[in-house]
Amino acid sequence: KNEVEQSPQNLTAQEGEFITINCSYSVGISALHWLQQHPGGGIVSLFMLSSGKKKHGRLIATINIQEKHSSLHITASHPRDSAVYICAVSLRPGGGADGLTFGKGTHLIIQP
Amino acid sequence: NAGVTQTPKFRVLKTGQSMTLLCAQDMNHEYMYWYRQDPGMGLRLIHYSVGEGTTAKGEVPDGYNVSRLKKQNFLLGLESAAPSQTSVYFCASSYSGGRADTQYFGPGTRLTVL
Numbered sequence: 001k002n003e004v005e006q007s008p009q010n011l012t013a014q015e016g017e018f019i020t021i022n023c024s025y026s027v028g029i030s031a032l033h034w035l036q037q038h039p040g041g042g043i044v045s046l047f048m049l050s051s052g053k054k055k056h057g058r059l060i061a062t063i064n065i066q067e068k069h070s071s072l073h074i075t076a077s078h079p080r081d082s083a084v085y086i087c088a089v090s091l092r093p094g095g096g097a098d099g100l101t102f103g104k105g106t107h108l109i110i111q112p
Numbered sequence: 113n114a115g116v117t118q119t120p121k122f123r124v125l126k127t128g129q130s131m132t133l134l135c136a137q138d139m140n141h142e143y144m145y146w147y148r149q150d151p152g153m154g155l156r157l158i159h160y161s162v163g164e165g166t167t168a169k170g171e172v173p174d175g176y177n178v179s180r181l182k183k184q185n186f187l188l189g190l191e192s193a194a195p196s197q198t199s200v201y202f203c204a205s206s207y208s209g210g211r212a213d214t215q216y217f218g219p220g221t222r223l224t225v226l
Contacts, residue, residue: 030212043202043217050212086155090212099145099157099170099204100215 006087006103014111019074021106023087026068033100034061034072035086043086046072077110084108113138116218118203124224125193133188133221135203143206144186145170145215146178148199155202161186193225 005024013019023032034046047054047061049070054061058077063070074081084107088100119134135144146158157170161180175197177189186205190197201221206213 033215035217041200041220041222043204043220045214045216048212048214088155098143098162098168099147099160100155101157101171102155104152104154 004087004089004101004103006085006106008106009104010107010109012109012111013077015078017077017110019077019081019108019110021072021085021087021108023070023072023103024068025070025087025089028092030090030092032063032070033088033090034070035088037084037086037105039083046085074108079110079112082109115139116203116205116216118201118218118221120221121219122222124226125190126226127194129193130189130191131193131223132190133201133203133223135186135188135205135218136184137203137205137216138184139205139207139216140183141205141216142183142208143213144180145204145206146176146186146188147202147204148172149202149220150199158188158201193223195225197223198225199223 003026007022031048031050033048036046037043049063058075060073084105086105087103116137142163145160147155149155156172159178161167164183167178179187203218204215206215
């Protein structure tokens with residue numbers, strides 16, 4: 001059974017700080033996803049990546065396939081970035097069901 | 113476009129009652145999914161569908177049934193609700209190649225079973 005581990009579970013930082021959230025997984029994947037969930041529950045896809053690095057605004061996601069590890073970075077963090085960030089993986093064909101396998105999330109709070 | 117919508121948003125059931133959760137998407141997506149989210153557990157896949165008329169089991173399918181009679185709709189049924197099914201249920205959809213395609217999530221349904 002694939003496991004997706006995230007760290008840290010909880011993170012509190014000051015506005016403007018550089019934030020890093022880590023994700024490790026244990027088996028072969030087709031892609032890794034980073035999702036954001038705000039209080040109130042809605043889930044939004046931030047990135048889907050299978051290699052290298054992607055950037056969108058102040059958010060950067062990287063993945064190292066050989067080490068089975070991904071990081072999500074937030075530059076110049078802002079209180080509106082406060083949310084739960086969830087790492088999820090799509091398994092390779094034959095590796096299981098077609099849906100996503102999720103980490104337990106990182107609860108991020110950015111204080112003004 | 114409304115994206116992915118879920119009905120209802122909240123529901124309280126008594127043990128043994130039945131209900132159906134409706135998920136609808138207007139993006140012409142082939143793949144649809146039902147997940148549940150529980151504190152400390154993360155999201156888990158209940159059932160999914162790779163196209164109209166098809167369904168398949170996910171990680172936690174027991175106690176649930178699903179149907180995909182129309183491409184745009186994916187229904188999740190609880191025949192005899194149990195307190196262990198108290199959870200927040202999310203529907204999602206993706207265009208194709210579900211294993212490596214962005215998933216779009218609905219707003220969730222908060223279900224409490226007493």
